């Protein structure tokens with residue numbers, strides 16, 4: 001291990017055109033790592049705090065960088081991340097900003113890998129990581145907070161669970177995305193794209209189910225392997241404190257459970273993220289009991305990559321998987337702790353991008369390193385394909 005000699009921070013553009021934090025870490029022996037923070041739109045209430053990029057950078061330059069440069073070893077990720085927590089001094093990164101913390105944490109990990117001459121997934125996962133690859137969940141139709149006047153459900157996802165390789169899965173998702181465009185055109189439905197590159201037509205959820213099912217079926221026929229469907233309901237954004245408010249109806253929490261359980265069985269859903277409000281552990285537990293073992297019920301806003309919230313969920317039997325977004329918790333060490341706790345308790349850990357992204361590919365390596373069953377990182381669009389193409393490269397070199 002060699003000492004970190006320099007941490008450089010700057011503002012760069014994210015995919016929404018907003019400023020975000022980029023970090024560069026250099027080491028005594030010439031190791032180098034660069035990483036950038038993503039940013040959510042449908043953020044969970046209990047996420048670590050993102051500060052304006054300029055403010056986060058100023059805070060970190062004053063409080064974190066002097067504690068790292070010349071004092072912390074690259075490759076010693078736990079110490080890097082402990083130092084970020086120490087410099088921050090709060091329990092939600094509101095002191096320096098979770099965005100600057102995650103950028104430095106990921107850049108330090110990349111510098112550590114560079115020093116070893118190893119790919120990042122190998123550095124993070126170790127020599128004895130499993131040899132599985134994550135199935136990419138491709139967001140093909142979406143709305144919610146990611147697009148105006150579109151579906152109530154935030155994400156309709158293609159899940160190519162039968163794909164023989166990551167490469168086949170990535171191309172299958174792109175084909176489903178294209179098939180959706182063809183079906184929309186046939187029906188004269190205009191559609192722009194939402195924040196993650198999914199089509200965002202002004203249609204009901206019901207119409208979206210019909211179109212996505214048809215698109216999946218046509219691509220299944222072409223590729224000859226199974227593609228299932230998944231959802232991110234992002235239900236906290238629909239919940240008004242008493243009811244789930246959809247464009248054309250409202251549902252009580254019990255009706256919402258009934259509705260989602262019905263969708264799971266009607267559409268053989270492989271994956272359902274945030275079907276209920278982020279505080280409804282009991283509802284999550286009930287729904288998890290109702291759906292088949294073949295469906296992952298995943299907590300995103302529910303758990304926010306936080307071990308305390310995950311422990312409460314495990315206790316309640318809420319969900320059977322956790323979404324892992326490093327910027328929700330602020331460091332890679334914290335993200336790994338959440339993954340480990342999930343694993344120990346039979347929960348799957350699914351790695352995810354944010355709606356606001358950069359070309360950073362850390363999550364592709366994180367998903368491979370931790371043997372994640374799924375990775376959520378879009379289907380098309382430059383900041384999305386950056387991760388998908390990295391998965392293809394990892395697979396080719398593994």
Ligand SMILES: C=C(OP(=O)(O)O)C(=O)O
Nearest residue numbers: 040041042043353354355
């Ligand atoms: C990726 C998501 O969106 P955001 O980044 O806006 O939270 C999500 O909700 O899973």
Ligand SMILES: [Mg+2]
Nearest residue numbers: 232273274300
């Ligand atoms: Mg989500």
